[in-house]
Amino acid sequence: MQAELESLKKDFERFLKNKGGKITKGRFEIIDMIAKYGTRFEIEDLVQWIYSQNKNIVSRSTIYKTVQLLREFGAIREVMKLNDRTIYEFVLGKQHHESKCMQGDLESLKRDFERFLKNKGGKITKGRFEIIDMIANYGAHFEIEDLVRWISSQNKNVASRSTIYRTVRLLQEFGAIREVIKLNNRTIYEFVVGKQHHEHLICVECGKIIEFNKEEIEQLQEKVCEEYDFTPINHRLEIFGICSDCKGNRVG
Incomplete structure (x- = not known):
């Protein structure tokens, strides 16, 4: 366990360097505390437990931010959404790094999704897992009806x-699919297995969605939350405008 934990910290440090993120003693202490917690958790329960062990470890917002970074890195994953609760799991020893092949991520997701279905008392069928494979192959943002037609x-x-x-709704509840935007009468979703947290540029003319990630934005959000003593849970940033292709068409 300790050797795996030290290996994870080294990999996480490289991940932070690549992102241009802060490498602080507090973030690695948080990893140790999460490993000791040792169960599935809601973030606020984890925060309260960490403070019960060491009130001086770091700020609340730093714990939230570190959990978010560990999710991007692949060491924490969302297990399920239940009513208003979001349950996470520390996956030391089976991290989903970006460098891992997509197939490995999919097989792990299927196992977790099967447990999720069992806990809900839902049907576990071959068809549902075939749908996961098809969604992964679709490989783009999608409206459900477009996805249905493509699968067919x-x-x-x-x-x-x-x-x-029904499977898309369950995967959304599970956390493997998320709603990206509502645009006019359209609802756009994306399959998030193996993806880092990112934001979106959305063209209001052609509907193109461009993904981007900027550490500067993440750092600014963290700074704003600390300034207002505000505890973040999650966020999404959507910038609506006109893409370069549509602007070019206008000029023509």
């Missing part, structure tokens, strides 16, 4: 329309 065009026998819709 690839394999009409994979599952019924209602099963695809």
Whole structure:
């Protein structure tokens, strides 16, 4: 356990350097505390437990930010959403680093999703796991109806329309699919397995979605939260405008 923990810290330090993030003693102390906590957790429960062990370790916002970074890194993952609760898990020894192949991430997700379904008393069927493979192959932001049509065009026998819709909703509840934007009457989703946290530029003319990640934005958000003594839980940034292609068409 200790050797795995030290290996994780070294990898996490490299991850922070690559992002241009702060490398502080407090962040590594938080990793030690999370490892000692040793169970699935809600972030606020974890924060309270850490303070019960050491009130001087770091600020509340730093704990939240470190958990967010560990999620991007792959050492913490969202297990499920239950009513208003979001449950996370520390996955030491089976981290989902970006360098791992997508297939490994998918197989791990399927195992976790199977446990999620069992806990909900839901049906565990071959069709639901085939749908996960199809969504991963689709590889883009999607509207559910577009996804349904594409899956049917690839394999009409994979599952019924209602099963695809229901599986997408369950994957959204599980945390593997998230709603990106609502634009006019459209709701756009994305499959987040193996992806770092990112923001979106959205073209209001053609609907193009551009993903980007800027550490400066993350640092500014952390600074603002600290300034207002505000505890962040999650966030998403969407910038609406006109893409370069559409601007070029206007000029033409």
